[in-house]
Amino acid sequence: MRRLYSFLTSVVERSLPVTGVFSDKMRLFVRGRTAVFSTLMKDLEDRKPVIWFHAASLGEYEQGLPVMESVAQQYPKHQLLLTFFSPSGYEVKKNSAFANLPDRQAGAVTYLPLDTPSNARDFLDIVQPEMVFFIKYEFWPNYLKELKSRKIRTFLISGVFRENQAFFKPFGKWMTQYLDAFEHFFLQDNASAEALQSLGFSNFIISGDTRFDRVSHQIEVDNTLDFATAFCEDQLCVVCGSTWKEDDDIIVPFINQNKGTAKFIIAPHEINSDKISLLQKRLQVKTVLYSEMDINTVASYDVLIIDTIGLLTRLYSYATVAYVGGAMGTTGLHNILEPATFGMPIITGSNLEKFPEAKRLQQLAGLFTVKDASELSTILKKLLMDKNFRTQSGMISGHYVNSNTGATRKVLEYLEK
Structure with a gap:
């Protein structure tokens, strides 16, 4: 089965340049991999030991960052490699x-x-890591086989195991043997522990989710953004983060029908000029783009659309209420912990199936889900107009983050032992 898997992966690798013609994302996916080995040989310092972290995407990077920075402090003579x-x-x-x-x-x-x-062998021949950290649920059989055969210490942090993964299906049982490469699993929750145990593994602890450690640090840094301070002017502000069209479909009617109730900052998940232009046209209130604003006049607008990346985490610090996108459709809920750490109520769509932290915060009444524009209007009006209700919900969110930190410390304690 591994040989068949490897053959099919090789076929995919050879066909990827064709797919890049039809998709900008695939073009980046292909082009970025053409120079990996030369980049490694150029950027990694010879004779200096390497600690390798691997993240599927941006969310997993943020999740692994507290461990990465703490491990760097614990091993100051090592250099770090990060792959996506x-x-x-x-x-x-x-x-x-x-x-x-x-x-x-x-x-x-x-x-x-x-x-x-061949990629796994060539990659590890160049990198020769002393330790490897995979984040959440990246499982690559050929890399794991090579890591195990070379006896390289390998860990899974913030690990998640679910019954819909390949390990638990007849066609994917063969992959289970490669989990032997992991010296230790640091798991997010009891459900993951039970699932992993059913596969015959006991070398794990339930450490929790390192994302709580990541977001809890954000409140300790300076989150000031001069343009956001000028825009909000101490008024109520709703920050809508990582939004998609399905989110716009319920947010836009509220803004148009409730002018003056609050300021709105909208940070779309995709910075696409055509989609942002369409969003602007749908809004019937004064709207300005971040790229076109003047800090001296930005306060005169009702809606500020953030058409750049890298600002959302700090923007949440200005929110009275946060709306987090992704759960109105099938794309998946984005990070609710970033706004929660600032102690505010959160609204999302109702598709929370794969997001236990959101389900738990909903149970605690720090997060509210909506299915349509009418439900959004009801809960958002209540949160904006009822200060006591808003304050209580926000305190629940902040406490939820604070009470779930500590996963990074458990990883470091294991390494120290």
Whole structure:
């Protein structure tokens, strides 16, 4: 089965340049992998030991960042390598992933070559890592086989196991043997522990989700943005983060029908000029783009659309209420913990199936789900007009984050032992 898998992966690798013709994202996916090995040889310092972190995309990078920075402090003589599978992670962080690390430890940021036997061998021949950390649920059989055969210490952090994964299906049972490559699993929850145990593994602890550690640090830094301060002017402000069209379909009617109730900052998930232009046309109130605003006049607008990346986390600090996108459709809910750490109520769509942290916060009454524009209008009006209700819900969100930190410390305690 592994040989068949490897053959099919090789076929996919050879056909990818064709797919790049039809998709900008696939073009980045292909082009970024053409220079991985030369980048590794150029950027990694000879004779300096390497610690390798791998993240599927931007969300997993953010999840692994507290561990990455803490491990760097614990092993100051090592250099770090960070790989991504997806362009949405690599393209955003290729120049800033190691911003908080000393220059001597900032090794390389690259794509991960596709999981063929030759790629795995060549990659590890160059990198020769002393330790490897995979984040959440990246499982590549050929890489794991090579890591195990070379006896390289390999860990899974913030691990998630679910019954819909290949390991639990007849066609994917063969992959289970490659989980032997992991020295230890640091799992998010009891459900993952039970699932992994059913596969015959006991080398795990339930450490929790390192994203709580990541977001909890955000409140300790300076989140000031002069343009946001000028725009909000101490008025109520709703920050709508990582929104898609399905989210716009319920947010826009509220804004148009409730002018003056609050200021709105909208940060779309995709920075696409055509889609942002369409959003502007649908809004019947004064709207300005971040790229076109004047800080001296920005306060006169009702809606500010953020047509750039990298600002959303700090923008949440200005929110009275946060709306987090993705759960109105099938794309998947985006990060609710970023706004929660600032202690505010959160509204999302109702598609929470794969997001236990959102389900739990909903149970606690710090998060509210909506199915349509009418439900959004009802809960958002209540949150904006009822200060006591808003304050209580916000306190629940903040406490939820604070009470779930500590996963990073458990990883470091294991390494120290």
